[in-house]
Amino acid sequence: xxxxxDAGSLGISLGGGGNGSASGLTIGxxxxxxxxxxxxxxxxxxxxxxxxxxxxxxxxxxxRVQMAAQREKDMQAAQVAQASGGAHQTQQHQLGSSIGGHxxxxxxxxxxxxxxGSLSTSGSSANLHKLGGPAxxxxxxxxxxxxxxxxxxIERAPPSxxxxxxxxxxxxxxxxxxxxxxxxxxxxxxxLRYTPAGKTHSDxxxxxxxxHAMPRACGVYYFxxxxxxxxxxxxxxxxxxxxxxxxxxLPGWEPDxxxxxxxxxxxxxxxxxxKNYGPxxxxxxxxxxxxxxxxxxxxxxxxxxxxxxxxxKVKHDKLFPSVGMKRPGEHLKVNFGKDxxxxxxxxxxxxxxxxxxxxxxxxxxxxxxxPAKKLGERALIHELVAQFLAHDGYVETARxxxxxxxxxxxxxxxxxxNGSSTGERFLEPVEDEDAVNRQKIRAAxxxxxxxxxxxxxxxxYPSVLRENENIYFKLRCRKFIEMxxxxxxxxxxxxxxxxxxxxxxxxxxxxxxxxxxxxTAAANGHGAPPDDYDVFDSQMELDDHVAxxxxxxxxxxxGGGGASGGTMSAQPTKLELLSSxxxxxxxxxxxxxxxxxxxxxDLATLTARELHSRYSRLLAATIGYGQELKAEFAxxxxxxxxxxxxxxxxxxxxxxxxxxxxxxxxxxxxxxxxAEELNAAVLVSxxxxxxxxxxRVVGQCEVLVQEVCDxxxxxxxxxxxxxxxxx
Amino acid sequence: xxxxxxxxxTPTRHQFDRRVEEVKPSKxxxxxxxxxxxxxxxxxxxxxxFAAEANIKPGPAAxxxxxxxxxxxxxxxxxxxxxIEMINELNPEILDRDHALHFSLLRLHLIELIxxxxxxxxxxxxxxxxxxxxxxxxAPRASTNSEFLEDLERTMALLIFSxxxxxxxxxxxxxxxxxxxxxNHVMEAILRSHGQKSxxxxxxxxxxxAWLESKARDAKKDIPDSMPLGLDGEFGEAEGNGxxxxxxxxxxxxxxxxxxxxxx
Numbered sequence: 001x002x003x004x005x006d007a008g009s010l011g012i013s014l015g016g017g018g019n020g021s022a023s024g025l026t027i028g029x030x031x032x033x034x035x036x037x038x039x040x041x042x043x044x045x046x047x048x049x050x051x052x053x054x055x056x057x058x059x060x061x062x063x064r065v066q067m068a069a070q071r072e073k074d075m076q077a078a079q080v081a082q083a084s085g086g087a088h089q090t091q092q093h094q095l096g097s098s099i100g101g102h103x104x105x106x107x108x109x110x111x112x113x114x115x116x117g118s119l120s121t122s123g124s125s126a127n128l129h130k131l132g133g134p135a136x137x138x139x140x141x142x143x144x145x146x147x148x149x150x151x152x153x154i155e156r157a158p159p160s161x162x163x164x165x166x167x168x169x170x171x172x173x174x175x176x177x178x179x180x181x182x183x184x185x186x187x188x189x190x191x192l193r194y195t196p197a198g199k200t201h202s203d204x205x206x207x208x209x210x211x212h213a214m215p216r217a218c219g220v221y222y223f224x225x226x227x228x229x230x231x232x233x234x235x236x237x238x239x240x241x242x243x244x245x246x247x248x249x250l251p252g253w254e255p256d257x258x259x260x261x262x263x264x265x266x267x268x269x270x271x272x273x274x275k276n277y278g279p280x281x282x283x284x285x286x287x288x289x290x291x292x293x294x295x296x297x298x299x300x301x302x303x304x305x306x307x308x309x310x311x312x313k314v315k316h317d318k319l320f321p322s323v324g325m326k327r328p329g330e331h332l333k334v335n336f337g338k339d340x341x342x343x344x345x346x347x348x349x350x351x352x353x354x355x356x357x358x359x360x361x362x363x364x365x366x367x368x369x370x371p372a373k374k375l376g377e378r379a380l381i382h383e384l385v386a387q388f389l390a391h392d393g394y395v396e397t398a399r400x401x402x403x404x405x406x407x408x409x410x411x412x413x414x415x416x417x418n419g420s421s422t423g424e425r426f427l428e429p430v431e432d433e434d435a436v437n438r439q440k441i442r443a444a445x446x447x448x449x450x451x452x453x454x455x456x457x458x459x460x461y462p463s464v465l466r467e468n469e470n471i472y473f474k475l476r477c478r479k480f481i482e483m484x485x486x487x488x489x490x491x492x493x494x495x496x497x498x499x500x501x502x503x504x505x506x507x508x509x510x511x512x513x514x515x516x517x518x519x520t521a522a523a524n525g526h527g528a529p530p531d532d533y534d535v536f537d538s539q540m541e542l543d544d545h546v547a548x549x550x551x552x553x554x555x556x557x558x559g560g561g562g563a564s565g566g567t568m569s570a571q572p573t574k575l576e577l578l579s580s581x582x583x584x585x586x587x588x589x590x591x592x593x594x595x596x597x598x599x600x601x602d603l604a605t606l607t608a609r610e611l612h613s614r615y616s617r618l619l620a621a622t623i624g625y626g627q628e629l630k631a632e633f634a635x636x637x638x639x640x641x642x643x644x645x646x647x648x649x650x651x652x653x654x655x656x657x658x659x660x661x662x663x664x665x666x667x668x669x670x671x672x673x674x675a676e677e678l679n680a681a682v683l684v685s686x687x688x689x690x691x692x693x694x695x696r697v698v699g700q701c702e703v704l705v706q707e708v709c710d711x712x713x714x715x716x717x718x719x720x721x722x723x724x725x726x727x
Numbered sequence: 728x729x730x731x732x733x734x735x736x737t738p739t740r741h742q743f744d745r746r747v748e749e750v751k752p753s754k755x756x757x758x759x760x761x762x763x764x765x766x767x768x769x770x771x772x773x774x775x776x777f778a779a780e781a782n783i784k785p786g787p788a789a790x791x792x793x794x795x796x797x798x799x800x801x802x803x804x805x806x807x808x809x810x811i812e813m814i815n816e817l818n819p820e821i822l823d824r825d826h827a828l829h830f831s832l833l834r835l836h837l838i839e840l841i842x843x844x845x846x847x848x849x850x851x852x853x854x855x856x857x858x859x860x861x862x863x864x865x866a867p868r869a870s871t872n873s874e875f876l877e878d879l880e881r882t883m884a885l886l887i888f889s890x891x892x893x894x895x896x897x898x899x900x901x902x903x904x905x906x907x908x909x910x911n912h913v914m915e916a917i918l919r920s921h922g923q924k925s926x927x928x929x930x931x932x933x934x935x936x937a938w939l940e941s942k943a944r945d946a947k948k949d950i951p952d953s954m955p956l957g958l959d960g961e962f963g964e965a966e967g968n969g970x971x972x973x974x975x976x977x978x979x980x981x982x983x984x985x986x987x988x989x990x991x
Contacts, residue, residue, distance in 0.1 A: 357931075359938065360931060360934050360935050360938045361931060361934060362934075363934040363935075363937050363938040363941070364934075364937065365933050365934060365936075365937045366937075367937055367940070367941070368933065368936060368937040368940070368956070369933075369956070369958070376904070377930065377933070377934075378907075380933060380958075381764065381927075381929055381930060381933060383958050384929070384933070384956075384958065385761055385764055385765075385929070387957075387958060388757065388761055389761070389777075392754075392757075394776075394777060394780045394781060395780075396776040396779070396780055397773050397776040397777040397780050397781075399776075400770070400772040400773040400776045401765070401770055401773035403772070404770040404771075404772055404773055405770070408799075408800075408803065439780060442780075443780070446781075446782040447782075668782075669755075671782075672754060672755060672782070673754070676754040689957065691748065691751075691957075692757070692957075693956045693957040693958050694757060694760070694761070694929075695751075695752050695757060696747060696956055696957050697932065697933060697936050697956055698750065698752040698756075698757075698932070699746075699747040699748065699749075699750035699751075699752060700747050700936060700939075700940075700954055700956075701932070701935055701936050701939055702747075702750045702752075703743065703746045703747050703750065704936075704939035704940060704942075704943050704950070705939060706746075707939075707943045707946075707948045707950065708939060708942045708943050708946060708948065714942055715939070715942065718935065718939075720932075720935070721756070724928060724931055724932045724935055725752075725756045725759070725760060725928065725932070726756065726759065726928075
């Protein structure tokens with residue numbers, strides 16, 4: 001993500017949409033909105049102690065969505081502007097995508113958010129057609145923006161999690177929620193000076209609140225104030241107050257306000273009579289104020305030292321950071337977390353988190369799963385894992401797992417003489433034909449053979465692709481990407497061979513490892529006798545025949561390599577190349593062994609010219625396929641479809657697509673979401689739940705965390721994804 | 728559960744369940760979670776099959792999996808001597824640094840010796856090996872640590888009582904789950920020594936699920952009375968047995984909009 005353009009759009013969107021609370025509303029309307037947006041709008045930051053929390057993730061997700069929306073608007077504007085000029089279409093795609101950097105990411109994400117509806121009913125994509133259809137052909141550029149708006153409403157599913165935008169963090173002093181005489185010195189709204197006009201009343205003071213309340217969902221909130229200079233008495237109060245507390249008094253003196261005062265070191269809790277607490281503070285001191293929403297405890301720090309808990313049971317809602325001062329000449333600056341803190345609040349947060357996680361660690365799962373009382377937690381996890389493997393069609397794994405668990409228990413069962421205490425009854429996977437079929441389809445996609453996956457799907461579940469057009473489209477796009485992948489590989493190989501460096505093109509070891517694993521996957525996946533391959537086999541023989549006419553060396557080499565499952569992985573490639581080459585009107589033998597895995601070994605033995613001619617033919621086939629694809633979906637009004645097509649086509653334009661801004665599209669990881677989405681659709685078509693129990697456990701956790709988090713409860717210290725899935 | 732309770736909570740359950748379904752955890756995360764479990768707990772065949780079928784990498788902890796599995800098998804089958812030798816071969820510091828772990832292994836060995844002697848015919852019972860091992864290896868360590876001493880004394884009591892008249896506490900020492908426990912501690916220690924997370928993530932995940940539910944209920948949150956995971960055995964033998972339903976049983980519950988089958 002780069003470039004000033006993003007920063008600009010961020011500024012605009014945050015300035016416009018970020019202000020939820022009553023007191024903050026005015027900032028955008030004040031001097032900030034009038035002048036330069038980019039400069040004055042609140043910068044995005046995550047205070048160090050909140051990094052990695054669920055709240056911070058939500059903030060970032062929210063920002064991402066806003067930026068994507070902004071980028072979309074920018075691009076549409078650019079499209080409208082360019083539509084009159086015409087011609088430069090490819091260039092524009094490149095531009096748009098490289099600015100975004102994650103153009104395709106948006107597309108790939110959409111399955112997760114928009115698929116569920118369409119999967120179960122197959123209705124939503126049809127609706128989209130209806131809605132989008134009439135608008136499309138009617139008019140040219142002008143309809144573009146209209147269409148975009150309509151689809152914003154329909155297509156944009158809530159961002160990954162179901163909850164709304166998170167409560168914003170305090171980011172600056174409020175321009176309006178501030179007593180007269182207090183002057184905000186800097187553009188960032190952090191520095192304050194007290195310069196009252198005329199003589200001040202003896203009882204009068206001046207306070208200000210931050211633009212937003214301290215969000216309880218943070219779990220802990222903390223900010224620091226640096227005293228830049230002070231009056232003689234140093235009558236400054238640092239703390240927080242509710243939205244209605246009068247600003248003509250120091251915080252702490254009024255109900256619903258709490259503060260630590262610099263002149264006497266007292267703390268005040270909603271009353272004018274304070275209690276002795278800490279040292280006095282003055283010029284150059286850094287005073288911190290923190291609240292733990294879980295315990296309701298408030299503490300202050302001075303110059304990095306924790307002064308201890310002073311208030312507890314502060315459970316009020318909507319508390320704003322606040323400072324007040326009583327004498328002219330006071331000058332201070334606040335840090336709401338954009339800069340590093342003096343006090344080690346990160347450590348304190350970590351301790352809080354550890355307490356909660358310790359508590360979680362010691363929780364019994366028996367209420368969740370009563371049999372665990374007798375069988376132990378282990379039984380629950382075994383069942384979850386076994387059910388997941390069966391549900392998702394990992395047939396071989398499920399079998400191996402059951403076997404290993406059985407072995408493990410055997411020793412102990414022997415010891416007992418009977419099988420009384422270990423209950424593994426559930427682990428035996430049911431032989432399930434569908435699971436085998438689904439695994440075949442998955443394996444095909446994971447090894448990059450989309451055609452095979454399409455063929456299997458048509459054979460076993462003919463209705464699925466018809467009813468899930470979006471998945472069908474993604475598969476077709478993925479096939480195109482796979483062809484480009486191979487083109488790129490061939491091209492690099494050809495270039496390397498031309499320079500007499502046959503090995504230099506070799507892909508990195510990880511890739512090779514993956515390819516090998518995939519080959520095994522294919523072999524394992526197709527546990528059934530390879531009847532299904534009959535049609536491929538004949539073609540392969542044909543291929544070999546053609547190839548052997550070419551180079552004897554190649555032939556011999558391939559014969560050796562094909563012995564261990566290599567044949568499996570070679571076939572699909574040929575099949576696919578056959579069909580694509582046929583589309584381009586060239587002879588079929590060209591692409592033999594061009595794909596991942598063992599095919600790369602073959603490449604090394606070919607001459608530069610052979611490689612180059614293969615490359616040319618494959619490129620022609622790829623472009624032919626691309627045109628076909630474009631023609632098939634050209635009329636599709638869906639924005640995500642258009643976007644995917646554009647991004648995918650932009651790949652062709654690069655000399656080495658892997659190095660381009662869209663290079664991530666070519667990664668093998670991109671196969672996984674497509675494979676999983678298809679698998680889920682098949683499950684739904686079989687009338688099965690698309691989620692395994694393990695996924696439901698995660699889903700329940702996410703929803704429950706939302707429930708127990710927002711009042712700043714213990715859930716604030718739990719981030720399911722980071723702490724429990726990936727941690 | 729009375730029918731009135733069900734009827735008032737039904738709408739809530741729908742809403743909650745819909746939110747749960749909307750979460751859609753990523754398959755990558757799920758696969759990672761499962762792989763992490765297979766590797767940490769030592770199921771090498773399943774792990775390599777899974778790496779192939781799901782096209783994912785086993786992760787760094789996979790390096791020690793073979794050794795860990797052998798050690799675990801040795802412990803679970805009662806061959807503590809071999810287990811200790813293998814651990815020391817892998818990394819002598821593991822037991823050097825963790826005295827409690829070392830002691831628990833030695834004590835397990837003592838228990839196995841006692842078990843052997845108890846299994847002999849009454850007139851041929853020979854407790855000499857057990858006694859000798861206890862004096863040589865356990866007593867010196869126990870003298871430095873009161874917890875060790877207590878454990879040792881309790882274990883030696885096995886020799887005094889006849890196997891048929893043991894207290895539940897003593898019986899637990901002969902239970903095979905003790906081997907499992909010690910094996911788990913050893914596994915965790917090995918993983919830690921490799922700089923890995925000592926426990927499979929899925930374990931804390933299920934605990935988190937239980938913890939969150941109890942917190943939400945404490946806070947009187949509006950959540951369904953029952954939140955099934957969708958597993959066969961979930962409600963115990965009484966309800967969950969019968970014919971093996973496989974995943975069909977799960978899906979029936981998952982797709983059933985009313986979901987009352989589980990409750991009523």
